[in-house]
Amino acid sequence: MSKWSGRCAACKYLRRKCPQDCVLAPYFPSNDPHRFSAVHKIFGASNIAKMLQQLPEHVRMEAADCMAIEAYCRIEDPVYGCVSFIDQLQQQIIEAQSLTNQINAQIAFYNAHNNQLTIDPFSSSFDQTD
Amino acid sequence: MSKWSGRCAACKYLRRKCPQDCVLAPYFPSNDPHRFSAVHKIFGASNIAKMLQQLPEHVRMEAADCMAIEAYCRIEDPVYGCVSFIDQLQQQIIEAQSLTNQINAQIAFYNAHNNQLTIDPFSSSFDQTD
Numbered sequence: 001m002s003k004w005s006g007r008c009a010a011c012k013y014l015r016r017k018c019p020q021d022c023v024l025a026p027y028f029p030s031n032d033p034h035r036f037s038a039v040h041k042i043f044g045a046s047n048i049a050k051m052l053q054q055l056p057e058h059v060r061m062e063a064a065d066c067m068a069i070e071a072y073c074r075i076e077d078p079v080y081g082c083v084s085f086i087d088q089l090q091q092q093i094i095e096a097q098s099l100t101n102q103i104n105a106q107i108a109f110y111n112a113h114n115n116q117l118t119i120d121p122f123s124s125s126f127d128q129t130d
Numbered sequence: 131m132s133k134w135s136g137r138c139a140a141c142k143y144l145r146r147k148c149p150q151d152c153v154l155a156p157y158f159p160s161n162d163p164h165r166f167s168a169v170h171k172i173f174g175a176s177n178i179a180k181m182l183q184q185l186p187e188h189v190r191m192e193a194a195d196c197m198a199i200e201a202y203c204r205i206e207d208p209v210y211g212c213v214s215f216i217d218q219l220q221q222q223i224i225e226a227q228s229l230t231n232q233i234n235a236q237i238a239f240y241n242a243h244n245n246q247l248t249i250d251p252f253s254s255s256f257d258q259t260d
Contacts, residue, residue, distance in 0.1 A: 047172065051204075051208060055209060079192055079193045079196065081197070086215050086219065089216065089222075093219060093222055100226065103233050107237070
């Protein structure tokens, strides 16, 4: 077995030996080379390693996953990155709020109309002034 | 005037002379040093310069703004970064959809009830079987 076998995606990409305590190995397995090349392109290998090392081990996989999401987004959309998702979702929420407001206004109208009917169902027939 | 005066935030941070054609200067002015230190910490200066250079000039400011947002988010939340916003917003949309579904169900109930009244307002009085 050569010293190069069993390297993680990061060490394979960086053409270096993968040490037993490689900080990147658990989060960038060799069977997913695109994941590392994406985060490397956006954040840089040393930044990724630094950011992961500063975190407790039990959250490192989630951090690596989120960095990978951000990197994929920025590669796909080099201007807005994943911020475009935030904009789109905020827009959807604004539209949903607007829709909810419209529906609530309709319900209020309905309720007012039904209350009127309950109090005096035929008032409109008698109250017409023209 | 020394050769160091009028440097952009990036060149000031990196302790280098700011060339007239500095690619970072228009997007990282000297009056906002935190903006550059944030993106530098997360993406690295060379990555930022590379990413901006690959874009047409008219979208570089927006790209720098989005990188700054991502960087601030990741500094504040080193595990999820701005992906936490995406999760929160998606959760809000799911809740808004659930609320809209509830309201629509109420409206359908209302409509069915009102139609019944319109067709035969007193049917319930006559149709009672007990």
